[in-house]
Amino acid sequence: MGTSPPMTDTRVVIVTGAGGGIGASIASAAAQAGWGVGVLDHDPAAAHAVVATIGDAAVPLVADVTDERSIEHALDALAEATGRPAPDAIVANAGIVRFGPLLDLPTADFRAVVDVNLTGTFLCTRAVARRQHSAQHPGSIVAMTSMNGVAPGPNAGAYGATKAGVALLVAQMAVEWGPFGIRVNAVAPGLIDAGMSQPIYSDPEIRALRSARVPLGRLGTAADVAAVVLFLLSDEAAYITGSEIVVDGGITRSIIATLPRPHSVDSIGVRDSAR
Ligand SMILES: NC(=O)c1ccc[n+]([C@@H]2O[C@H](COP(=O)([O-])OP(=O)(O)OC[C@H]3O[C@@H](n4cnc5c(N)ncnc54)[C@H](O)[C@@H]3O)[C@@H](O)[C@H]2O)c1
Numbered sequence: 001m002g003t004s005p006p007m008t009d010t011r012v013v014i015v016t017g018a019g020g021g022i023g024a025s026i027a028s029a030a031a032q033a034g035w036g037v038g039v040l041d042h043d044p045a046a047a048h049a050v051v052a053t054i055g056d057a058a059v060p061l062v063a064d065v066t067d068e069r070s071i072e073h074a075l076d077a078l079a080e081a082t083g084r085p086a087p088d089a090i091v092a093n094a095g096i097v098r099f100g101p102l103l104d105l106p107t108a109d110f111r112a113v114v115d116v117n118l119t120g121t122f123l124c125t126r127a128v129a130r131r132q133h134s135a136q137h138p139g140s141i142v143a144m145t146s147m148n149g150v151a152p153g154p155n156a157g158a159y160g161a162t163k164a165g166v167a168l169l170v171a172q173m174a175v176e177w178g179p180f181g182i183r184v185n186a187v188a189p190g191l192i193d194a195g196m197s198q199p200i201y202s203d204p205e206i207r208a209l210r211s212a213r214v215p216l217g218r219l220g221t222a223a224d225v226a227a228v229v230l231f232l233l234s235d236e237a238a239y240i241t242g243s244e245i246v247v248d249g250g251i252t253r254s255i256i257a258t259l260p261r262p263h264s265v266d267s268i269g270v271r272d273s274a275r
Contacts, residue, residue, distance in 0.1 A: 007036035007059065012087045013233060014038035014078065016065050016124055017094030019046025021195020022144070024053075025222035026091055026229050031057040033230055038078045038087065040065075041094070065094045065120030071127045079131075086131035089233050092121040092143040092166075097159045097196055110158045117162035122169060125184070129177055138181030142232050143170050145188040145244060147252045163188075167244050174242030183241040185232045187225060190214070190248025194222040213258065215250030 013030050017023040019041030027037045031054045039054070040061040041047040047060040059081050063074035079085055096116045098109035125141050132139040148156060149163030166186065173184040191210055193201050201207045201219060211219050228247050231237055246252055 007057070007081055008083045010034060010036040010057070011089070012036040012038065012078065012082050012084065013089040013091060014040050014061065014074075014087050014124075014128065015091045015093055016040045016120075018050055019043045020050070022189065022192065022222045022225050023091070023093040023195075024050045025194070026093060026226045027058060028054055029223070029226040029230050030091075030233070031055070033234075035089075035233075036082060038074070040074055065092075065124050066115045068123055068127070071124055075127060075131060084135075086135040086137045086139065087128055088137070089140040089142070090125055090128040091229055091233070092124050092141070094120055094124075095144060095146075095162075095196075098157045099155050100157055101155050102157070105157050113158040114162055117159070118165045118169070121166050125173060129173070129180075129182055132182055133177075133180050139183075140233050140237075141170075141173065141177075141182065141184040142229050143184070143186045145170075145186045147188055147190045147246070147248050149188060151252060151255075170244065171242045178241055183232075183237070185237070185240060185242070186244040187228050187232065188244050188246045188248070188252075189220060189225045190246070190251050191219050192222065192225060193219040213251060213254070214248075215254050215257070218249065220247060220249055 013035045015023050015027045015037060018027040018039040027039050027050055030037050037054065037058040038061045039047050039050045039058050040063055042064040044062045047062055051058040051060045061074040061078060063070040078087060094116060096113055098113050100109060121143050143166050145167045146163040148160040149167050152160040170184050170186040177184060191214060225247050228245050
């Protein structure tokens with residue numbers, strides 16, 4: 001703290017939903033990697049608390065990702081703090097879930113999740129891309145999807161559908177904005193022991209059962225996710241766009257491994273090669 005270069009001298013990334021959970025971890029990792037960080041959240045106290053842990057490399061940005069005007073104000077404030085018309089990057093991480101069986105789910109809950117996760121991701125990333133485009137400034141965008149975007153969780157309402165939507169939106173943005181030098185990618189976390197999933201993993205029995213189902217044998221951490229986000233933001237990922245990187249210890253692809261099977265099936269290949 002206090003030893004970082006001024007934000008006018010560093011590349012700058014905005015992390016939305018950075019007031020807690022995975023977003024706070026991404027913001028800290030970005031600052032450690034030398035980025036100036038706009039810690040954006042609709043909860044002012046949460047944004048300020050995260051900035052206090054990071055120090056001079058971060059500024060709080062209070063905005064609601066569903067509200068275009070508040071996003072523009074945040075971008076103006078960041079431009080003033082950095083002296084640059086456009087940030088170098090944005091991580092569209094803000095997301096919510098509203099649980100309930102689809103048959104009974106209040107329509108307002110469905111709409112709220114679409115508004116934050118899908119429309120909010122669109123509004124934030126487009127606002128940044130517009131500034132990068134008009135400043136002729138190449139940039140990088142990362143959006144947060146989820147294993148729920150390919151494997152729906154029961155009673156998760158609109159959540160999985162929004163994440164599938166974000167995955168396709170990312171691909172479309174990559175196609176449309178690639179010619180302007182803007183890369184757009186997604187990160188799809190699996191079972192992460194942080195943020196919105198903490199109520200699940202505070203139950204020790206559920207925690208142990210779920211950990212045992214992951215091929216790598218453990219839950220993921222916010223730092224696991226942040227490391228991949230930082231890679232996608234970096235110049236090492238200069239030729240990657242339109243991709244979704246799954247950070248899940250292997251669980252999304254392990255469904256067949258969890259099905260019962262006769263022992264005879266496991267030995268067929270051995271018998272054949274022994275002939
Ligand atoms: N935790 C997991 O297991 C997990 C797994 C897969 C994907 N994800 C995704 O990762 C992202 C971060 O999740 P998390 O677990 O850290 O959640 P979290 O609830 O801890 O953090 C979300 C943050 O977003 C902020 N936010 C919510 N609505 C906002 C709005 N309208 N405008 C601005 N900020 C808003 C909240 O204040 C909060 O600080 C989400 O997109 C989530 O869907 C999480």
